[in-house]
Amino acid sequence: MKSASTLSSAFLQPAGQALPAALLTLRFDRASALANLILPTRKTENWKYSAKHLKLTDDMASTLPMNASAETAADNSSYTVVLVNGIVRPESSNYPTLEGLSIQRFSDLSEDDAALAADLLSKSISDQPAKSGSVNLSQLNGARFEDGLLIQLQPGLILSKPLFVIHHTTANHSGSAYPCILVAAGNNSQFTLVEDYVSSGNCSVMVNTTTEFSLGDGANVTSVRLNTEGQTVQHMGTTGVRQQRSSRFESHSVGFGGTLRRHDLHVRLEGEGAECKLNGVVVTQGTQHYDNHTTIEHVAANCNSEETYRNIAADKSHAVFNGRIHIHQDAQKSNANMSNKNLLLTSGAEIDTKPELEIYADDVLCAHGATIGQLDKESIFYLVSRGLSPRDAKVLLTMAFINELVDQIPVEQVRNTAHTGLNRFFDQAFQEV
Amino acid sequence: MLSIKNLHACVENKQILNGLNLEIKAGEVHAIMGPNGSGKSTLSQVLAGNEAFDVTAGEVTFNGDNLLDLATEERAREGIFLAFQYPVEIPGVSNLQFLRTSVNAMRKHHGIEDMNAAEFMKLAKEVSKQVDLDPAFLKRGVNEGFSGGEKKRNEVMQALLLQPKLAILDETDSGLDIDALKVVADGVNALRASDRAILMITHYQRLLDHIVPDYVHVLSEGKIIRSGGPELALELEAKGYGWLGIEDQAAANHG
Numbered sequence: 001m002k003s004a005s006t007l008s009s010a011f012l013q014p015a016g017q018a019l020p021a022a023l024l025t026l027r028f029d030r031a032s033a034l035a036n037l038i039l040p041t042r043k044t045e046n047w048k049y050s051a052k053h054l055k056l057t058d059d060m061a062s063t064l065p066m067n068a069s070a071e072t073a074a075d076n077s078s079y080t081v082v083l084v085n086g087i088v089r090p091e092s093s094n095y096p097t098l099e100g101l102s103i104q105r106f107s108d109l110s111e112d113d114a115a116l117a118a119d120l121l122s123k124s125i126s127d128q129p130a131k132s133g134s135v136n137l138s139q140l141n142g143a144r145f146e147d148g149l150l151i152q153l154q155p156g157l158i159l160s161k162p163l164f165v166i167h168h169t170t171a172n173h174s175g176s177a178y179p180c181i182l183v184a185a186g187n188n189s190q191f192t193l194v195e196d197y198v199s200s201g202n203c204s205v206m207v208n209t210t211t212e213f214s215l216g217d218g219a220n221v222t223s224v225r226l227n228t229e230g231q232t233v234q235h236m237g238t239t240g241v242r243q244q245r246s247s248r249f250e251s252h253s254v255g256f257g258g259t260l261r262r263h264d265l266h267v268r269l270e271g272e273g274a275e276c277k278l279n280g281v282v283v284t285q286g287t288q289h290y291d292n293h294t295t296i297e298h299v300a301a302n303c304n305s306e307e308t309y310r311n312i313a314a315d316k317s318h319a320v321f322n323g324r325i326h327i328h329q330d331a332q333k334s335n336a337n338m339s340n341k342n343l344l345l346t347s348g349a350e351i352d353t354k355p356e357l358e359i360y361a362d363d364v365l366c367a368h369g370a371t372i373g374q375l376d377k378e379s380i381f382y383l384v385s386r387g388l389s390p391r392d393a394k395v396l397l398t399m400a401f402i403n404e405l406v407d408q409i410p411v412e413q414v415r416n417t418a419h420t421g422l423n424r425f426f427d428q429a430f431q432e433v
Numbered sequence: 434m435l436s437i438k439n440l441h442a443c444v445e446n447k448q449i450l451n452g453l454n455l456e457i458k459a460g461e462v463h464a465i466m467g468p469n470g471s472g473k474s475t476l477s478q479v480l481a482g483n484e485a486f487d488v489t490a491g492e493v494t495f496n497g498d499n500l501l502d503l504a505t506e507e508r509a510r511e512g513i514f515l516a517f518q519y520p521v522e523i524p525g526v527s528n529l530q531f532l533r534t535s536v537n538a539m540r541k542h543h544g545i546e547d548m549n550a551a552e553f554m555k556l557a558k559e560v561s562k563q564v565d566l567d568p569a570f571l572k573r574g575v576n577e578g579f580s581g582g583e584k585k586r587n588e589v590m591q592a593l594l595l596q597p598k599l600a601i602l603d604e605t606d607s608g609l610d611i612d613a614l615k616v617v618a619d620g621v622n623a624l625r626a627s628d629r630a631i632l633m634i635t636h637y638q639r640l641l642d643h644i645v646p647d648y649v650h651v652l653s654e655g656k657i658i659r660s661g662g663p664e665l666a667l668e669l670e671a672k673g674y675g676w677l678g679i680e681d682q683a684a685a686n687h688g
Contacts, residue, residue: 377485382521382575383531385481386591387509387538396534400525400574 007037007140010061011176017087017146018107020114026121030142038135046134049320049352050291053260054137055234057174060206063146064175078413079163084170086177086207087147095163100154100189103163106147106180117150120182124212124240138238138264141178141210148180151193155216159191162224162411169199169207169233176206187216187244192224194411197237199229199257209237215247217271222250224414228421229257231286238264245271245300252409253280255290256421266295269303269331279405280309281418283425284317284349291320296338298331298364307338310402313349314429324356325368331361338368343401345375345429391430398426434459434630435480435500435599440491441655442479449475451655452491457599460627464641465634466666467652468674473634474518476652477603481515482508495599510542512598516588516605518634523575528587531575532557532594539595560593564620581608589620600624601632606640618643638670653679 012031019027039056040047047054064085081103082092088105095103102113109117121142149165167179183193195211207229215221229235235258241249255261267276276296284290296305311319325336342351355368375397383393399406399422406422409415435457442450449472457463467473479486480493482505493500500508523531537547548556558568564586576584585605592600602621606614621644624631633646641649641663649665650657651674659665659677669676 376521379521379523381483381485381505382517382523383535384505385483385509385515386531386535386595387506387542388534389506389538392534392538396526396531397523400523403525 004038004041007034007039007056008058008061009035010058011056011140012143013061014144015063015146019147020106020109020111022111022114022118023106023109023121026118027143027145030139031144034139034143040135040137044135046293046322049318050260050262050289053289055204055206055260059174060176060204060234062175063144064169064171064177064205067170079159079161080166081149081163082166082168083147083149083179084168086145086167086179088149098157098159100157101159102150102152104150106145106150109150113150116184117148117182120184120212120214121180123242124210137236137262138208138210140236141180141208141238144176144178144208145180145210146178148182151181151183153185153189153191153219155186155188157186157189157191162192162194164194164196167195167197167207167209169197169205169229170201171203171205172201174204176208179207179209181211183211183213183221185213185215185219185221188218189216190220192222192410194224194226194414197225197227197229197235199233202230202232204232204234206234206236209235211237211239213239213241213249215241215243215249217245217247219244219247221248222252222410224409224411225251225253225263226414226417227255227257227261228417231257231259233258235261235263237262239266241265241267241276243267243269243271243274243276246273247271248274249276251276251278252405252414254406254409254414254418254421255282256425258288258290260289262291262293264293264295266297267305268297268299269305270299272300272302274300275304276306278305278307278309279408281402281405282310282319283312283314283422284319285314285425285428286317287315288317290318291322293322295324295326296336298325298327298334298336301330301332301334303331304335305337308405309340310405311340311342311351311353312345312398312401313343313351314345314425316346316348318350320351321353321370322356323354323368324358325366327359327361327364327366329360332363334361334364334366336364336366340370341401342370342372343374343398344372345398391426394430395426434496435632436494438492440476440479440493441489442475442486443489444475444486448489449655450479453652453656455650455657457630457632459598459630461648462625462631462633462644462646463648463650464646464666465632465650465652465657466636466638466669468679469636471652472655473652474603475655477515477518477601477634480601481505481513506538510539514592514595514597514600516585516592516600516602518603518607520576520584520588522577522579524577526575527572528575529554529557529571532571532591535591536594557594560590563593563623564590565616566590582610582613585609585617586613586620589617592624593620598628599630599632601634603634604636605633606635606637614640615643638666641666651677651679653677
């Protein structure tokens, strides 16, 4: 019998960027814990559909260097921080000096702040031991980050403009990058973080990301995640969220690019009255593989969660949605709503969806629904009989499927990028012969 | 304008039209009547270009062009309009967006520049009032949650907006109460013009009290078996289809 493959030790060797002692210790511990990690196979529950697309050869292990000349699309009108291959590039960044707002790269952290960062990371959901039967590859980030951002909002701070974090991956050889963003939002603070993942170059690379949000009482945080990376990028990202009393978290994720993309979004509603809203739009084409795993834990009572994901798969692409809602025993009066609708544009495309409910409280309102369908021929005929080209008819019908989610993205620039990406997708998916 | 010769068509291998002939000239209003299952709706779907129907023989020309060679959208752009018997509900696509895309597709085909949003809004409001539809409908999804009557009025509104050369109305009267029937009939009458033809498909004579046709045809088993003036409809109303030796096929099937 073939023995199970384990993670190559090459993946456990960081490059050696200067970091505060607290973070170095944490990283060392994480790496030690990952030694002999058994790699996922199709029998691994949380990698059932995606394991075969995973490419973790030794050449992918080396840390991609900071590239000082990589061009970035940083826009001066908004607050921006640029990371190239997971390393902050201060000269491309532009954000305000505001009382109550602190944006620091890891290497600049004071001892106290480094301890806070290490604490956030050690409690990080992505670094929790994996459930039995599943493999948590996002733990790699904890063992490999070279740099990162600690964003702190003091209580009551309201940031009027979104903060853009541009994650640019660029390489002229194979390798990987491990960007890490930590957000500590104080009580009643408010802000919007846009993470824009882009890439340049045609080398096979892996981006392994961690984004961790900690929301104090009454904090209101919106996270926008946009993926437009090129076709040679393997993306494995984790977003962890902890919410205290009456806080609100909103997530909008829009994904286009990449060969394999995996995103794990894990929200814990830990304080009473907290609420979260998770929206996701995924379009895949060619042979892309896109896997969204979400978990919402209702830990405290009286919390609300609402989740809406839409997948559209063209050509021979494959989209996976696994949405888990876990209602703890004390989480009475929980209100959880999950909807996942899927659209197959070709017979060669595949979509797998699995809603999971785990409920231990007895007084809850929980609803979930998943559908998979195709564009309706009668609807196409109706539109075309009014003079619309078959392409326009299909675009209208497909947009109808996701319009609501795109319109809800609270940042205009991201909505525009989403529309541009969608138009490019439609041009390829609905080519007129 | 429209010339149908020996038209044979089938759907899912079931032969529905069996050698239908019909000539329609500009300015004329024709009514096609017939029992259920006689092929009325098949005729309208074939003319509009629904690919679910196969034409197995015969020819159709529209203003001299071979209609059957044209794709569905080309027929629409050349001026063929079908008011659907069962308009499709399309949640998420707003009526306004749909209608503007439609109007501009027609304009582009005729080399006219796009109508801007403001101009279009004004026009759309006007025509929606003409069929007694609250302009708020424009913001809703296409036919989404519309009552049967509202859907039919929306179809007539589209005809008024698109100003087709040939309007085919497939049982646009069915499911309407008297007041709605009057509104729809007024809308259709407003379409009557010397350069436009109207083909009405109906099961009942009552629509023809409001829209008086120039010709009435009786369809049975996929063929026109009798043609006449408006008086033919009255005769059918009085005597039933049995008078022509036709059994209502649906009734027969269910009986």
